[in-house]
Amino acid sequence: MDVCVIGAGYVGLTTSTVLANYGHRVSCVEKQKEKVEMLKKGELPIYEPGLEKMLVSSIEAGNLDFTDDLAKAVRKSLIIFIAVGTPQNSDGTANLRFFDEVINELSPLIDTYKIIITKSTVPLGTNEDLHLKLIEKGVPQTNFDVVSNPEFLREGTAISDMLHPDKVVIGVRNHTAIQTLQKLYHFIDAPYIITNLTGAEMIKYASNAFLAVKISFINELAKISDAYNVDITDVALGIGMDPRIGHHFLQAGLGYGGSCFPKDLAALEHQSMKKNVTPHLLQAAQMINNSLIDDYLAKIEKEIPAYRNMKITVWGASFKPNTDDTRHSQALKLIERLTEEGCNIHVFDPVVFPKVKNTTAYKDMYESIQQADLLIVATEWRQFIEADWAIVKEKMKGNILVDCRNCIQPYTLKRNGLKYIGVARP
Numbered sequence: 001m002d003v004c005v006i007g008a009g010y011v012g013l014t015t016s017t018v019l020a021n022y023g024h025r026v027s028c029v030e031k032q033k034e035k036v037e038m039l040k041k042g043e044l045p046i047y048e049p050g051l052e053k054m055l056v057s058s059i060e061a062g063n064l065d066f067t068d069d070l071a072k073a074v075r076k077s078l079i080i081f082i083a084v085g086t087p088q089n090s091d092g093t094a095n096l097r098f099f100d101e102v103i104n105e106l107s108p109l110i111d112t113y114k115i116i117i118t119k120s121t122v123p124l125g126t127n128e129d130l131h132l133k134l135i136e137k138g139v140p141q142t143n144f145d146v147v148s149n150p151e152f153l154r155e156g157t158a159i160s161d162m163l164h165p166d167k168v169v170i171g172v173r174n175h176t177a178i179q180t181l182q183k184l185y186h187f188i189d190a191p192y193i194i195t196n197l198t199g200a201e202m203i204k205y206a207s208n209a210f211l212a213v214k215i216s217f218i219n220e221l222a223k224i225s226d227a228y229n230v231d232i233t234d235v236a237l238g239i240g241m242d243p244r245i246g247h248h249f250l251q252a253g254l255g256y257g258g259s260c261f262p263k264d265l266a267a268l269e270h271q272s273m274k275k276n277v278t279p280h281l282l283q284a285a286q287m288i289n290n291s292l293i294d295d296y297l298a299k300i301e302k303e304i305p306a307y308r309n310m311k312i313t314v315w316g317a318s319f320k321p322n323t324d325d326t327r328h329s330q331a332l333k334l335i336e337r338l339t340e341e342g343c344n345i346h347v348f349d350p351v352v353f354p355k356v357k358n359t360t361a362y363k364d365m366y367e368s369i370q371q372a373d374l375l376i377v378a379t380e381w382r383q384f385i386e387a388d389w390a391i392v393k394e395k396m397k398g399n400i401l402v403d404c405r406n407c408i409q410p411y412t413l414k415r416n417g418l419k420y421i422g423v424a425r426p
C-alpha cells in the first residue's frame, strides 16, 4: 500500500520504517529540511536500538523515502498517518499546534478517498473534532475516514513493540476502514480492540496513567517499607506473583520520566477537571513522583551528611536505559539538584553527553569515577549493572554507591569492599 506518515519523531520513524520493511511504500513527511536530508542518507536523529539498520535496508529496497513535500506524499497515498508531537503547555494541557497545522495543510489535499489515522496522543474528542473540521473545510464525507490508532511503543524497544503488540486499538466512526487496516498490519498477530474514536484516545491515556500509578504505588510503598526496614524488592516480587498484579512496573526508584507519562498524566488531569471530575488518583501519582528527588536527597543527606563536600559521580542521564532521550529525565533532575546544592558533579551516560552547568561529563565510564567519593546510579543501563566492581573500588577514593534504581546486587558490591545504599533495601 502507499502510505504517508506525517512526523519523523519516535512514533513516525518507527511506523514508517516497520511498514516499509513489511513491503509498503512509505513517504515520511518532515518539515525540518536538515532532518529530511539526514534521514535520506540513512542517519537517525535519535538513538533507538535496531532502527537505523532497518531504516537503511528499507531505503535501499526503495520502500522508504523522506520528504518535506506534504502534497506529493498525500496525493499518492491511501493511508495518511498523523504522528506529530503533542507537547505539554506550561499549564499541563496538551499543545495541539502541530496537529492543527497538519489538518489545515492536509484538508485541501484530500481529493480522493483517504484513511486518516491518528497515532499522536491527543486529548479526548480530538478525532471527533478532526472529522467535523474536515467536513467544515469542505472535504466530502465520502472522501475520508478518520481512525484513531494509538501507539503503545516504548523507547528503547520500539521496533519489537510495534511488531509484537499485545493489541491493536482502533477507534472508528464506522467499520469501513477496518479491513484495509488489517491488510496494512498483515505482519501483526494481535487481537483488535475496536471502539469509537474517543474510546481509543481514552485507552491510550488510561494505559499510560495506569502504569504511572503503578510506579507511584510501588514508590510510596518503598517509603513505608524503608521506615520499617523491609526490602521493597521482596515486596514487589511477592505481590507481583499474583497474576492480577503482575511483575511489570513495580521497580521502585527515582520515578517515571520520559516524553509520555508526565505529559499524559497532566493532560488527563486537565481533561478530567474540565468536566468537573477531580482525578484524585492521577493527582496523587504525580505528587508522589514529584516528591522522589527531594526524598533521595534527604536520604543521601541522612546516610552521608558530608555529601555536599564530596566528589560525586552520577551514572545515567537518560530517562531510562537504551535511549538518548532526556525529556523529563529524573536522572537529569537529580544531577541538576545536586549541582544547585553546590556539589562537585561528574556524569557518565552511555549515549547522552549532558551539558549541565557546572558539571563535568565523560565519555568513559571508569574515567568518570576517578577519585570519586560517592557514586550514584540514576539510570539502570546494562553497563552499570554489569560494571567491574573491582575496578570501581580501585578507581574511587570513597566506597559508597547509591543505587537509585535498585538495579545492582548489593552482595557483589560488598564482596568488592563497596558500601551499598539502595531504595528501601535494608
Ligand code: UDX
Residues within 6 Å of the ligand: 151, 152, 153, 154, 155, 156, 208, 211, 215, 248, 249, 250, 251, 252, 253, 254, 255, 256, 257, 258, 259, 260, 261, 319, 320
Ligand atoms: C511509555 C509507555 O510504556 C508506552 O506504552 C507509551 O507508548 C509511551 O510511554 P516510555 O516512555 O518509552 O513508554 O517508557 P517506559 O518503559 O514505559 O518507562 C517510563 C518511565 O517509567 C521511565 O522513566 C522508567 O524509568 C520508569 N519506570 C518504569 C519505573 O520507574 N519503574 C518501573 O517499574 C517501570
